[in-house]
Amino acid sequence: MSAVTLSLSIPMQSARQADISKRVMEADPILKENEISVDYKTDNTMLTVDFAASSDRILRTVVNSTIESLKSVIECFDEFDE
Amino acid sequence: MTRGGYIALGLEGSANKLGVGIIRHPEGSPVAHHTGAEILANIRDTYITPPGEGFLPRDTARHHRNWIVRLIRRSLEQAGLASIDDIDVICFTKGPGMGAPLQSVVVIARTLSLMYNKPLVGVNHCIGHIEMGREITGAINPVVLYVSGGNTQVIAYSKQKYRIFGETLDIAIGNCLDRFARILKIPNNPSPGYNIELLARKGLTKPENFIQLPYTVKGMDISLSGILEHIENLAKNNDGGKYAPQDFCFSLQECLFAMLVEITERAVAHVNSNQVLIVGGVGCNLRLQEMMKIMVSDRDGSIHATDERFCIDNGIMIAHAGLLSYRMGDHVKDLREAVCSQRFRTDSVWIDWRDD
Numbered sequence A: 001m002s003a004v005t006l007s008l009s010i011p012m013q014s015a016r017q018a019d020i021s022k023r024v025m026e027a028d029p030i031l032k033e034n035e036i037s038v039d040y041k042t043d044n045t046m047l048t049v050d051f052a053a054s055s056d057r058i059l060r061t062v063v064n065s066t067i068e069s070l071k072s073v074i075e076c077f078d079e080f081d082e
Numbered sequence B: 001m002t003r004g005g006y007i008a009l010g011l012e013g014s015a016n017k018l019g020v021g022i023i024r025h026p027e028g029s030p031v032a033h034h035t036g037a038e039i040l041a042n043i044r045d046t047y048i049t050p051p052g053e054g055f056l057p058r059d060t061a062r063h064h065r066n067w068i069v070r071l072i073r074r075s076l077e078q079a080g081l082a083s084i085d086d087i088d089v090i091c092f093t094k095g096p097g098m099g100a101p102l103q104s105v106v107v108i109a110r111t112l113s114l115m116y117n118k119p120l121v122g123v124n125h126c127i128g129h130i131e132m133g134r135e136i137t138g139a140i141n142p143v144v145l146y147v148s149g150g151n152t153q154v155i156a157y158s159k160q161k162y163r164i165f166g167e168t169l170d171i172a173i174g175n176c177l178d179r180f181a182r183i184l185k186i187p188n189n190p191s192p193g194y195n196i197e198l199l200a201r202k203g204l205t206k207p208e209n210f211i212q213l214p215y216t217v218k219g220m221d222i223s224l225s226g227i228l229e230h231i232e233n234l235a236k237n238n239d240g241g242k243y244a245p246q247d248f249c250f251s252l253q254e255c256l257f258a259m260l261v262e263i264t265e266r267a268v269a270h271v272n273s274n275q276v277l278i279v280g281g282v283g284c285n286l287r288l289q290e291m292m293k294i295m296v297s298d299r300d301g302s303i304h305a306t307d308e309r310f311c312i313d314n315g316i317m318i319a320h321a322g323l324l325s326y327r328m329g330d331h332v333k334d335l336r337e338a339v340c341s342q343r344f345r346t347d348s349v350w351i352d353w354r355d356d
Helices: A015-026 A056-080 B057-079 B099-116 B125-137 B173-183 B192-201 B225-236 B245-271 B286-298 B315-327
Strands: A004-011 A036-043 A046-053 B006-012 B017-025 B038-046 B089-095 B120-124 B143-147 B152-158 B161-167 B275-279 B302-305
Touching: A004 A056, A015 A036, A015 A046, A015 A056, A015 B099, A036 A056, A046 A056, A056 B057, A056 B099, B006 B057, B006 B099, B006 B125, B006 B315, B017 B057, B017 B315, B038 B057, B038 B315, B057 B099, B089 B099, B089 B125, B089 B315, B099 B120, B120 B125, B120 B315, B125 B143, B125 B152, B125 B161, B125 B275, B125 B302, B125 B315, B143 B245, B152 B245, B161 B245, B173 B192, B173 B225, B173 B245, B192 B245, B192 B286, B225 B245, B245 B286, B275 B286, B286 B302
Parallel strands: B006 B089, B089 B120, B143 B275, B275 B302
Antiparallel strands: A004 A046, A036 A046, B006 B017, B017 B038, B143 B152, B152 B161
16 A cells, blocks of 8 residues: 655644644544555654555645645644634 | 623535634523524625636635634624633534535634634534524524525424425535526626526516426425526527526526425425525525515415525524534534534434424
C-alpha cells in the first residue's frame, strides 16, 4: 500500500493548539483505508502528519484536503484563541 | 452568564449558503411547542455562480472556508456577546447535503468546541427547517412541505418522528428550477428560483403560450426529471422564439406547484390536520404559498410560511433544533461522532422534545 509517503511537520503556537488540531483532524474517518493512511502525532508544539498512499494521485488529494482543513483550524486559533 | 436561559451557536453549510446564527431560549420546558426563542444573530453568505453555471462542491467548500470565521465573529458582535465562552452549545449541520461544504463547517465546529470546552450537537438539516418553521409561525402540528434545492418531502409528525409521507422520486424541486434557470441563463443572484418567480409573475405573453408539461404524481410521490427534460428541450429548440422566458417560467411553476399541492392535500386528508407549514428555499415562493392557501382554505385550514430569513438555509434553524436536542440531554460524546453524512433521512431522527 505505502507506495508513496509524505510527512508534514507544522509548528503551532502552543502544545494545546497542537493537541486540539490533532483531535479535530483525527475525528474524520479515512474513507479508503486500503489506499490511504494518515497518522497524526504531536510533540510539544509540533504537529506531525504522516501520510502513506497507494499512488501519488491519491496522496496529493489527501494531503490537499488535510492542509485545507488545517488552515481552517489555524484561522480559528488566530481569531478566537484568547 | 449575564442572561438566563440557554444560548446556542448554529453553523450551516450543507449547500451554497453559509449561515451562522445565535439563538437564546428562555428557561422553561423544551417540550413546550414554542420555546419563546430569541434570535440574537442570523447571518448568511451565499456562494453565487455566474448565470448558466451551477455550484460545485469543491468551490462551494472553498467559499465556506473563506467566510466562516468572519461570519462567526460578526454574529457574536451582532448578538452582543463578548466571546464564544458566552455560548452554551455549538450546533452544526450533520447532513444531508454536499460532502465537501458540510466538512468545511464541521471542522470549525469541532475546533471551537475543543478550544472553549463546549458541547457539540449534530443537527439534521431538514429537522432544522421544520423546528424553525414551527417556532416562527406558531404552527403546532402541521403537515410540512419541505421544498428546497436538495429536498422535496411531505412530512407529518407521529410518535417521536417526523415521517415522510411523500417525496420526489428523482430530483428535488429546487434542483429542477435551478437547472432550468441555467438553460435560459437566468441569473443566480439572489437565487435562480427567485428570478424565475419574478419572470413568472409577469404572466404569459398570450394565453395560448401556456406550455403543457408532463404532470407526474405517483401516489404520494412526485417525479420531476421528465418535466425538466421536456421543458429543457423546448427551451433549446424554441421554434422561431415562439415562447418568451416568462412563458416557460409561468408554465413550469404552475405545473410543479400544482403537483406539490396535490400531494400535500393528500397528506392533510390522511393525518386529519388542517395546518400546512411550508419550509425550505422554494417555500418563499409567493405563488406556491398562494396555491397552497387556496387548497388549505377549502379545508378550513391555515397555511404557515416564513420569509427568506428562515426559509432559505440559515444558521439559526440549526442553532434552534440543536438547542432543543441539547436541552433533552443529547450531545456529541466522542469527537468521532461529530462527522457529517451526505445522506441523513428526516425520519431517522428521534424527536424527544415533543410530547404529543
